[in-house]
Amino acid sequence: MAATALPRSEAGPADRQRSLARFLAEASEADAVEIARVALLPGGAIQENWAIDAEFDGGRLSGVQRLVLRTDSSTGVPSSLGRVEEFAVLQAAFAAGVTVPEPLFACADAAVLGKPFFVMRRVAGSALGRPITLDPALEPMRPALAERLGRELARMQSIRPPHVDLDFLITTGAGEHIAGFRAYLDGHPNPRPVLEWVIRWAETHLPDPLPPVLCHRDFRTGNYMLDGAKLTAILDWEFAGWGDPDEDIGWLCCKGWRFGRLDREAGGIAERAPFYRGYESESGRRLDPERVKFWEVMANLRWAVIALQQSDRFLVGGSRNLSTAITGRRATECELELLMLLDPGGIAEYAHA
Amino acid sequence: MRDLPVSRDLLALARELLLDELLPLLPPERARDAHLIATSMAIAAREAAGGGWREELIGQLCEFYGEDGSLDRFAADLRNGAFETSPSRERAARAILWQLTIAKLREGNPHFLAANGFTQAGLKGE
Numbered sequence: 001m002a003a004t005a006l007p008r009s010e011a012g013p014a015d016r017q018r019s020l021a022r023f024l025a026e027a028s029e030a031d032a033v034e035i036a037r038v039a040l041l042p043g044g045a046i047q048e049n050w051a052i053d054a055e056f057d058g059g060r061l062s063g064v065q066r067l068v069l070r071t072d073s074s075t076g077v078p079s080s081l082g083r084v085e086e087f088a089v090l091q092a093a094f095a096a097g098v099t100v101p102e103p104l105f106a107c108a109d110a111a112v113l114g115k116p117f118f119v120m121r122r123v124a125g126s127a128l129g130r131p132i133t134l135d136p137a138l139e140p141m142r143p144a145l146a147e148r149l150g151r152e153l154a155r156m157q158s159i160r161p162p163h164v165d166l167d168f169l170i171t172t173g174a175g176e177h178i179a180g181f182r183a184y185l186d187g188h189p190n191p192r193p194v195l196e197w198v199i200r201w202a203e204t205h206l207p208d209p210l211p212p213v214l215c216h217r218d219f220r221t222g223n224y225m226l227d228g229a230k231l232t233a234i235l236d237w238e239f240a241g242w243g244d245p246d247e248d249i250g251w252l253c254c255k256g257w258r259f260g261r262l263d264r265e266a267g268g269i270a271e272r273a274p275f276y277r278g279y280e281s282e283s284g285r286r287l288d289p290e291r292v293k294f295w296e297v298m299a300n301l302r303w304a305v306i307a308l309q310q311s312d313r314f315l316v317g318g319s320r321n322l323s324t325a326i327t328g329r330r331a332t333e334c335e336l337e338l339l340m341l342l343d344p345g346g347i348a349e350y351a352h353a
Numbered sequence: 354m355r356d357l358p359v360s361r362d363l364l365a366l367a368r369e370l371l372l373d374e375l376l377p378l379l380p381p382e383r384a385r386d387a388h389l390i391a392t393s394m395a396i397a398a399r400e401a402a403g404g405g406w407r408e409e410l411i412g413q414l415c416e417f418y419g420e421d422g423s424l425d426r427f428a429a430d431l432r433n434g435a436f437e438t439s440p441s442r443e444r445a446a447r448a449i450l451w452q453l454t455i456a457k458l459r460e461g462n463p464h465f466l467a468a469n470g471f472t473q474a475g476l477k478g479e
Contacts, residue, residue, distance in 0.1 A: 026368050191425045191427070193424060193428040193449075193453065194454055197431040197447075198435075200431060204434070239392075260467055262469065263388075286360075322389050322393065323386075323389055326389060326393060329461045330462075332461055333462060335450075336458060339454060346448075346451050347470070348452070350451045352471065
């Protein structure tokens with residue numbers, strides 16, 4: 001059964017609900033707000049998303065509203081943005097015409113719910129990866145969806161530094177990512193020779209840099225919502241920062257995000273061509289396959305490190321969660337993909353050995 | 354001598370019980386947890402069966418270095434690009450990387466190996 005009490009704080013659930021209603025009324029200039037339903041939405045290992053149904057008496061949201069309240073879960077990771085910062089990124093994306101839930105209010109005051117949060121409109125649809133890649137009903141629409149995702153990404157990348165509302169974002173280029181991967185491996189108990197070999201490859205094949213853009217850093221199948229075949233929202237902006245325009249392209253095409261359709265290289269939904277076409281026509285920038293390959297290699301490195309970090313929650317952090325503990329095993333899947341990308345001759349040699 | 358049935362057989366029976374009889378009784382939102390448990394049991398069974406690949410790997414590293422070799426040393430050398438000036442050494446190093454990765458996946462996720470076109474992926478009994 002879904003949880004129905006708002007995030008834990010020292011106040012009780014009824015107090016928190018009243019506190020939230022007061023906040024919403026003040027933020028929307030309503031005379032009063034009555035909250036009819038609160039339910040924890042599934043997913044969200046790093047953040048909690050709460051569905052809120054509320055009736056606003058007057059103000060700019062007058063009437064019944066379906067909202068989502070987003071706040072930190074107990075398993076938040078340090079590299080992700082705070083909720084107020086994520087709200088600012090969402091506002092910038094919304095203003096740039098990216099398909100995101102309309103951001104409404106942010107609250108940094110821990111006195112309201114015990115931790116910062118923001119509120120956005122609730123949109124229809126589901127983001128579950130496997131139905132998106134495997135549902136036969138979506139078959140004819142998938143190339144158009146891939147093209148649309150390319151356009152959305154290009155629109156997102158129209159947000160560039162300096163940006164007065166996003167001055168907290170840092171720029172992370174390939175060199176910084178590589179240093180981060182090595183720093184992680186230095187503290188890891190088991191040697192990972194494949195990752196070391198590939199990091200060395202990346203270090204010696206750095207592409208010429210392009211001017212930084214807004215990177216989502218988790219732009220992939222599983223992080224956008226579809227209502228039927230209609231794209232309704234791009235979600236989960238907590239890893240956003242400034243970076244290379246091809247970083248998100250490599251991430252979406254990374255084999256780890258194809259959900260049972262390894263043959264469809266654009267997020268498990270289509271060939272690369274429609275995705276690239278949408279991106280190129282919206283951005284006016286022609287993609288360079290070598291640059292994309294570099295960032296796909298980087299995506300696999302990053303996914304491998306994230307997978308190992310997940311199992312660290314058990315190995316180091318004392319978590320008893322089986323799902324995160326077993327995720328570390330996926331690093332070896334990334335290593336196979338990296339070998340296939342960088343040593344394609346080895347496939348024929350070892351596939352039937 | 355251990356009592357019978359051996360742990361590999363017990364794990365296989367337990368996994369069958371979980372997937373065939375208990376899983377249908379679980380609420381849908383716990384099905385993924387049951388599959389995670391079944392996956393963990395399958396990994397444990399394959400690792401317990403072993404394949405001697407770790408000994409083979411150490412042997413390959415000793416041959417590669419012409420003296421005692423370890424995975425730590427190999428990883429450090431790869432970080433530093435130690436074999437990049439010798440095509441034959443570089444090729445031999447890559448062979449070890451492939452064999453290490455395939456051996457780990459045969460135990461950890463043979464389905465992924467098979468999905469990528471790698472035959473003899475160790476799927477016996479699944």
